[in-house]
Amino acid sequence: RALAELQKKNEDLLEQLHSQQQLQEDLQTQLHQSQRSCAQLRTQILVYEGEMARAQGQLEAERQNLEEEKNRVIEEAFVRAESEMKAVHENLAGVRLNLLSLQPALRTLTMDYNLLKRQVQDFPFMLDQAISQAKQEICQVISEVSSTNQELLHKYKREMELRKKCHNELVRLRGNIRVFCRVRPVSQEEEQDCVDASSALSFDSDDDAVLYLSSKGRVMRFWLDKVFPPPATQEEVFQELQSLVTSCIDGFNVCIFAYGQTGSGKTYTMEGVAHDPGINQRALRLLFSEVTEKAPDWEFSISVTVEIYNESLREPAGRHVSEKLDIRLSPDGSGRLYVPGLTQVGVQSPEKSSGCFELGHMNRATACTNLNEHSSRSHALLIVTVSGYNTVTGSRTQSAGKLNLVDLAGSERISRSGAEGSRLREAQCINKSLSALGDVINALRCRHAHVPFRNSRLTYLLQDSLSGDSKTLMMVQVSPLPANLSESISSLKFAQRVRSVELSSCSSTSRRQDNSSASSSPTHLDSPPVTPVPLPISRASSAGSTLSSTSRSSSSRRRSQSQL
Numbered sequence: 001r002a003l004a005e006l007q008k009k010n011e012d013l014l015e016q017l018h019s020q021q022q023l024q025e026d027l028q029t030q031l032h033q034s035q036r037s038c039a040q041l042r043t044q045i046l047v048y049e050g051e052m053a054r055a056q057g058q059l060e061a062e063r064q065n066l067e068e069e070k071n072r073v074i075e076e077a078f079v080r081a082e083s084e085m086k087a088v089h090e091n092l093a094g095v096r097l098n099l100l101s102l103q104p105a106l107r108t109l110t111m112d113y114n115l116l117k118r119q120v121q122d123f124p125f126m127l128d129q130a131i132s133q134a135k136q137e138i139c140q141v142i143s144e145v146s147s148t149n150q151e152l153l154h155k156y157k158r159e160m161e162l163r164k165k166c167h168n169e170l171v172r173l174r175g176n177i178r179v180f181c182r183v184r185p186v187s188q189e190e191e192q193d194c195v196d197a198s199s200a201l202s203f204d205s206d207d208d209a210v211l212y213l214s215s216k217g218r219v220m221r222f223w224l225d226k227v228f229p230p231p232a233t234q235e236e237v238f239q240e241l242q243s244l245v246t247s248c249i250d251g252f253n254v255c256i257f258a259y260g261q262t263g264s265g266k267t268y269t270m271e272g273v274a275h276d277p278g279i280n281q282r283a284l285r286l287l288f289s290e291v292t293e294k295a296p297d298w299e300f301s302i303s304v305t306v307e308i309y310n311e312s313l314r315e316p317a318g319r320h321v322s323e324k325l326d327i328r329l330s331p332d333g334s335g336r337l338y339v340p341g342l343t344q345v346g347v348q349s350p351e352k353s354s355g356c357f358e359l360g361h362m363n364r365a366t367a368c369t370n371l372n373e374h375s376s377r378s379h380a381l382l383i384v385t386v387s388g389y390n391t392v393t394g395s396r397t398q399s400a401g402k403l404n405l406v407d408l409a410g411s412e413r414i415s416r417s418g419a420e421g422s423r424l425r426e427a428q429c430i431n432k433s434l435s436a437l438g439d440v441i442n443a444l445r446c447r448h449a450h451v452p453f454r455n456s457r458l459t460y461l462l463q464d465s466l467s468g469d470s471k472t473l474m475m476v477q478v479s480p481l482p483a484n485l486s487e488s489i490s491s492l493k494f495a496q497r498v499r500s501v502e503l504s505s506c507s508s509t510s511r512r513q514d515n516s517s518a519s520s521s522p523t524h525l526d527s528p529p530v531t532p533v534p535l536p537i538s539r540a541s542s543a544g545s546t547l548s549s550t551s552r553s554s555s556s557r558r559r560s561q562s563q564l
């Protein structure tokens with residue numbers, strides 16, 4: 001046991017020795033590792049030390065460079081500072097020199113300043129003196145200007161009167177009623193239908209107031225105030241009558257009416273077409289431009305179209321087209337006629353009036369007759385009133401000028417128009433008012449004491465423009481076709497009779513008589529015409545006899561015109 005125990009102890013010791021050996025080996029391995037690490041560290045330290053030495057060398061070189069740079073910059077700055085210092089010294093010397101030279105200028109300025117100061121102190125007094133002197137001079141000039149102004153105003157008024165007188169005299173010499181004739185061109189369709197369409201009419205190249213008509217081998221000569229051949233433009237036509245239009249600015253009553261058979265071009269002349277307007281629009285434009293140009297303070301108003309249809313008045317621009325309108329004497333005692341209830345539409349520019357034209361045109365009663373596809377079966381009236389106030393003279397036009405622009409219905413015989421039934425009645429009414437117009441013209445021409453203005457609404461409404469100082473222009477429209485020759489002859493004969501009428505005080509007397517009775521019985525208009533003379537006017541007066549009388553009056557008129 002003891003041996004076993006010893007053996008056991010020996011084994012334990014051996015085991016311990018073994019483990020001690022194992023441990024020693026481990027420690028040795030660790031030692032080796034540590035030694036290796038140490039060797040590595042030492043190598044690194046050596047590397048670092050080498051790098052440190054290299055960096056130190058670089059730093060040293062850098063420091064030396066910087067030191068050299070610093071010294072160089074300091075030297076440069078020193079040199080620059082020295083040169084700048086030198087320049088400053090030079091400047092200073094210059095400034096000192098300037099200062100020395102400025103001192104006398106400063107002394108002068110101080111003296112000037114003192115002088116100005118004294119002047120400023122004296123200025124209010126001098127200003128007062130100058131103002132009072134200027135006031136005196138201005139007052140003197142104003143009084144001189146105002147006396148010159150008065151004189152000019154006086155002269156201006158006199159000139160205005162003179163101009164008006166001259167204009168009236170001119171119109172009087174030309175005749176208060178002037179008659180123009182316009183021959184419309186042959187249309188393409190008519191040219192195809194009729195080869196020698198225009199051969200029935202001819203013109204005098206030396207005299208624009210003569211028209212020749214050849215019928216059945218006979219040549220008839222008609223004298224008028226002006227004849228427009230087919231090529232005449234709307235502008236040319238308007239140029240001839242624009243002085244008449246402008247005279248309504250002076251307060252005159254002017255009437256321009258187109259007369260002639262259906263399809264002879266009345267509507268074309270008065271209304272025109274969209275791209276080439278007729279007298280109506282051109283007259284409005286002219287009035288607007290005249291009024292605007294002459295004085296901006298002219299007040300003007302433009303009334304609506306009135307249509308006479310079947311001898312009743314209608315207002316195409318109004319809403320109640322079917323409503324009948326009456327004609328009354330104006331209650332202001334001016335002797336003017338007016339239509340109660342008729343809307344006076346104030347128009348500020350010609351463009352604004354175009355709507356009125358269109359409405360009136362649309363409402364105008366037209367229907368197809370045998371003669372003209374777009375025949376108008378009513379008379380169309382456009383009434384324009386212009387009243388002016390002159391701020392320079394403070395005067396107002398004595399009365400508002402009235403311009404009646406009338407497109408009469410066709411004047412052909414009823415039998416030719418092929419009208420039946422209601423159309424026939426309409427045609428009869430149209431003829432009634434046209435025949436009443438013929439009566440009025442006849443009475444004026446023969447200077448009858450009584451002029452039957454009230455025989456139709458048309459003549460009643462035109463009464464203002466067909467009497468007294470009024471100016472009337474009849475545009476007789478003629479068709480160039482041989483088929484319409486007899487109607488053309490009738491129209492031209494009527495035109496010649498109209499041309500021989502003179503609107504005089506006699507007729508204005510009769511107008512006054514007519515008006516006075518009208519005021520007592522305004523309903524008289526509804527009675528039938530007293531002497532319904534159907535148009536065209538009787539052929540009793542031959543073309544030859546008319547020729548001699550009119551040519552005489554025409555030549556004497558021309559002499560008077562040239563004298564004027």
Ligand SMILES: Nc1ncnc2c1ncn2[C@@H]1O[C@H](COP(=O)(O)OP(=O)(O)OP(=O)(O)O)[C@@H](O)[C@H]1O
Pocket residue numbers: 183184185230260261262263264265266267268269372374375376377408409410411477
């Ligand atoms: N000077 C002209 N130049 C060109 N065409 C014209 C001229 N005159 C008339 N016309 C043409 O002739 C035709 C008939 O003219 P317009 O309707 O004016 O006749 P009107 O006399 O007014 O007829 P109505 O009495 O039936 O109304 C229209 O087509 C119109 O354009």
